[in-house]
Amino acid sequence: MPEQVYSHQEIESKWSARWAADPKLFAPEDDSPKPKFYVLEMLPYPSGALHIGHVRNYSIGDALARYKWMRGFNVLHPMGWDAFGLPAENAAIKNNRHPSEWTHSNIEQMKRQHRRMGFSYDWNREVSTCEPEYYKWNQWFFIRMFEKGLAYRKQALLNWCNECATVLANEQVVDGCCWRHEDIPVEQKELTQWFIKITAYAEELLRDIGNLQGGWPDRVLAMQTNWIGRSEGAEIDFTLETGEKVRVFTTRVDTIYGATCVILAPEHDIVKLYATGEIAAAVKAMIDKRATQGPGDVEKEGIFTGLYAINPFNAERVPVWVANFVLTGYGTGAIMAVPAHDERDFEFCTKYGIPIVPVIRPADGALPDAVREAFGDYGVVENSGQWSGIASAEARKQMAAHAKANGFGESAITFRIKDWGISRQRYWGTPIPMVHCAVCGVVAVPDEQLPVLLPPDPVLKGTGQSPLAADESFVNVPCPKCSAPARRECDTMDTFVDSSWYFYRYCDAHNNEAPFDPKKIAYWFPIDQYIGGVEHAILHLIYSRFWTKMMRDIGLIANDEPAARLFTQGMVIKDGAKMSKNKGNVVSADDMMDEYGADTGRLFGLFAAPPERDLDWTASGAEGAYRFIGRVYRFVTRSIDRLDTPGAPTDADRKVLRKLHQTIHKITNDFESRWHFNTSIAAFMELVNEIYANEAQLTGATLREVLEKVVLLLAPFTPYVCEEMWELMGRPGPVLKQPWPEYNAELAKEDGAEVIIQVNGKLRGKLTVPFGTSKEELERLAMADEKARPFIEGKAVVKVIVVLDKLVNVVVKG
RNA sequence: GCCCGGGUGGCGAAACCGGCAGACGCAACGGACUUAAAAUCCGUUUCCGCGAAAGUGGAGUGCGGGUUCAAGUCCCGCCCCGGGCACCA
Structure with missing residues (x-):
């Protein structure tokens, strides 16, 4: 066969049709003896068009799924549609079409694009959340x-x-x-x-973050920790002179002797009860203003209610205020203001002339005479009755216990997270x-x-x-x-709600009796690898974690968490901005596939940056990926007739086989650890360059060995052209059911160790020596080295560091 | 303010355990093939010196210190960029 020009249209349409015709091809096996692997990408909203961002997300998951098949796993790799939602309804209003019609035609479009991309989904398990079988x-x-x-x-x-x-x-x-x-x-x-x-699970959602460490990105876990926002403190009752109690929440009960007023949120019940006339009007104005105000710094405003409350610790009478910076939805909606030890209280009390009483001193300092700024750190409690002289942390515990023993409070924990409307x-x-x-x-x-x-x-x-x-x-x-x-x-x-549990439904997508059969969940869960955008770090991902715990508690499942591992891929950038409709820089998957093909789109997306980082989409970069696929394809096609030509092994054979095994090692490692497919593909390119450089000297047997392995190694990234080359080489497919190439350390080994010679840490020469050459010998060779010698001669050698098979560093003086 | 990332050539990046900084690709330039172009194949490209060239010396991974025989990598203190949370008591 003469060398063939790479034509992506022909190859991709051929195999796309064949794969679509075989519904079992990407389906997991029932009762398989293989270990299971559940790889999942976040399901898309059916907007109607796949774009490069989707392509990147699915290319990562698909490479992993195909690799896992080749490694002998029983792989579940499903896809579906997050099909309810506003865009459908808005489009319906605008175009006078039914949301269902709009949604279903979009799904059809996107599914066609998915098929065209050749992702290895088991479409038998397709889930669409707008169907009654699902939303039931x-x-x-x-x-x-x-x-x-x-x-x-x-x-x-x-x-x-x-x-x-x-x-x-x-x-x-x-x-x-x-x-x-x-x-x-x-x-x-x-x-x-x-x-x-969801707040009923706040404590557990927070606690189990510890179990996700290592499997989920730290960034996501930090965001969830922030969002749940647990604070430990105490609730204390201040008694009004009218008899009612106002319960305040504080994380610093140790500062309570410095409380100089109580401040209520404008929506607080006590305000509703007692505020009349001017005060009521001012409070209403506060509420209205806050309702329409955007984010950002807001000037603190308050008004005195005319009420007084008694501090249960020191029996002091303090005024009760209402202020716009106290939030009704957090804690008890009421605080004690300690201006000496809280920046916000300081600002407020200074503005309204409320007294400032310091009660905490730094461990190595004294109480200030006049407070110029709030001292918010822990220190030693002073002027606080029996607790004077005690450290803040200890005082917090003792004082909360005291409140509890005397019936006017207790230690309490509040969360920032609120129930899910x-x-x-x-x-x-x-x-x-x-x-x-x-x-x-x-x-x-x-x-x-x-x-x-x-x-x-x-x-x-x-x-x-x-x-x-x-x-x-x-x-x-x-x-x-x-x-x-x-x-x-x-x-x-x-x-x-729809997306909180869809990945369970994939395990039993057509069950009419129950959301799923628990036995199937027990087999597939947890998800081994979940992949999606970081924008869902606290939306979808926190709801999903909650839903799993809820389903566990109603006895449906046994796992505590939905996904053992999470991977968040970076955004796709074009011309310096995130791809979005607004900016008009969206590259559609269809256009990309027309011009370069699915394989090129995948390869470039995986090569241009490590997957967790943002990716710059450039046409010239895609061209480069296309050229590279062509380079492999041309080599394979022009070599087909030589594959079985006999011949004695050559030096070139050995060199190329060595590079092959080094590449197998590298790519396998990348799949098993950090997924830096950019370096996998770079290593692969080096291998191809080596093959090109040795082409004429390669014997038939080596050509076959190397090219078959080349096709297998590249298949997770560019499955279409690899399937085609596999067939051209006369091998029966499908490629994803072939065993992954095995690494042979012996073949990968270099002939000798390259040892660098440094003088005072600067590179001065190189040696090639047999592996395991002794320290003494390396030292001798380094001292005698022609290039290094001028830097050593005439100087005193202080010491010589030798790292076997790697380096000699001669330290000289003078 | 607090919590995560990140800062390396013209560009995307690599260097995974402290041991040759810039692999691989893009772009640019040069050569081969061609009547010519495209395509393809081969080569050069961090910066500053010296050299006709092969070479060769120095500097260099945001900034300032430190540890070490050796630092892009570890430690301390800053600056800048991106993301998250934020009157959360």
Whole structure:
């Protein structure tokens, strides 16, 4: 066969069709004796077009999946669609199409692109979250949580995005703006909504971060730790002169003798009870201002309520204020202000002339006469009755215990994380399976009536009213308990519910009796490797962890965490900016595949940067990857006829085989440790350069040996062209079921050790010696070395450092 | 302010355990092939000196110190860039 020109269209369309025709090709085996490996990439939202960011994400997972198959694992590698959500509904309003139609046509488009990319998914397990077979189980889980008190309704101030016309969870607010609309400030609205009690798991979510260390990126774990935000402190009751108690939360109860006022959040119950006239008006103004204010520094403002409270530790009477910087949703919504030891309290009390009383001194200093700035560190407690002279840390414990013993407080822990508000006033989501009955109250839809189907013909306006409420035939329903006329809940669920457990469904995607068969979960879980963007570090990834723990506690599964290992890949950058529609720098997967092909797209994406780092997409870089694939392909095709030509082994054979085994070692290591495929591919390029340099001298047997291994090593990165070359070499496929090339350390070994000669740490010469040459001999050779000698002669040799097979460093003086 | 990353040629990067800084690729330049071009193959390219050249000397991994025979790598103190959290009591 003469040398062939690499034509990606021909090769990729040929194998894409063949792979699609074999539904078992990428399916895991039942009852397999092989060890299992579950590799998962985050499922996409079906926007309609795959772009380079997706391609990068899936190329990483696909390389791993193919490698694991070749290493003899039974691999589960599924794909699905996060198919509910706002874009479908907004597109529907704009184009007057049904969200379902829009979504399904997008899925079809993207699935075609996926197939074209040749990713090794088991499409038999495809999950689409907008199908009743899937969202039925969202409802089922919701009812289980309702029964356990983990799903509940309450009135609360909620984040509202006017553009989305719906409520947002705290996790969906970024810099005070909507996560989908970075320039739309989120407003606060008081609404009655459904919440999921993720806070019941706050302690465990935090504790188990310890078990994820090593398997999950530190960055993600740090972000989750921050988000959960545990603070240890105490709650203390200050008694008002009117008799009510105001409970404050503090992490520094040791400073309580320095408390000079109590400050309430504007929304606090006591304020509602006692604020009248001018004060009430000022408080309302504060609430309104805060509701519309964006993020950033806000001037502290407050007003005296006219009330006084008694500090239970020293019986001192302190004024009660209301201030805009005290948050209603954190701690108890009330604080004791200790201006001498808290920067914020200092700022506030200075502004309003409230006294400042220092009670903590630095361990090696004295109490200041006049406080010029807050001293917030731990120190020694002073002027604090029986605790004077005790260190802060110890005083905290003792004073909390004292409060408890005397019935006016106790040690307490608060979390920053809040319950997950899941009600959405939109159509395209899972209906919340609840009924409101005038007699029975809120009643769950019985399991046998699930799923509660979305009505097929919604009236969509995007006005902020739940579209389901306009559909009388949906709304009106008899109460499941008493059969009296009742009304259905009309909100739908946050789509993050859908993505919290989809990866369990892949294990048993067509189960009609249960969300999944626990036996299948026991086999596949935890996910061995999860791969996705870091933007989900606290959204999807914290919800998923919660959902797993919840499912464990209702007895469905045994694992505590969904994924043993997580990998977060970097963003794709083009022309200095993150690829996004707004910036107009998106490269579509289709355009890329037309021009360069799927293999090139994958190879460049993996070669241009280590996968965790941001990747610069450049056309010239892609050209380079394309040229390289062509270089391999041309060599293989022009060598086909020589593969079985007999001949005596040559020096070139040995050199190329050595390079081959060094490359096997390198690539295998990269797969097994840090996934720096950029260096795997660089090593592979070096191998190909070596083969080119020795082409004429290679014998047939070596050519066959080396080229077959070349194809196998490259297959996880560029599967199409490798499948084609494998076939051309007369080998039966598929490549991903071939064993991974085995490393032979003997063949990889160099002829001799290259030892560098340094004088005072500077490189002065090189030696090639047999491995294991003795210290004395190396020292002798170094001293005699022609290049090194001029730097040694005439100087006193202080000492000589020898590292066997590696280096000699002669230290001289003078 | 606190918590994570990161800073190396014209560019993307490599150097994994402290041991030859810049592998591999892009771009640029030169050569071969060609009537010519494209494609392909081969070569050069951190900076500053000296040299016609082969070579050869010095400097160099954000900045300042330190440890060490030896530092991009370890330690101390800074600067800059990216990300997360943030009146969280």
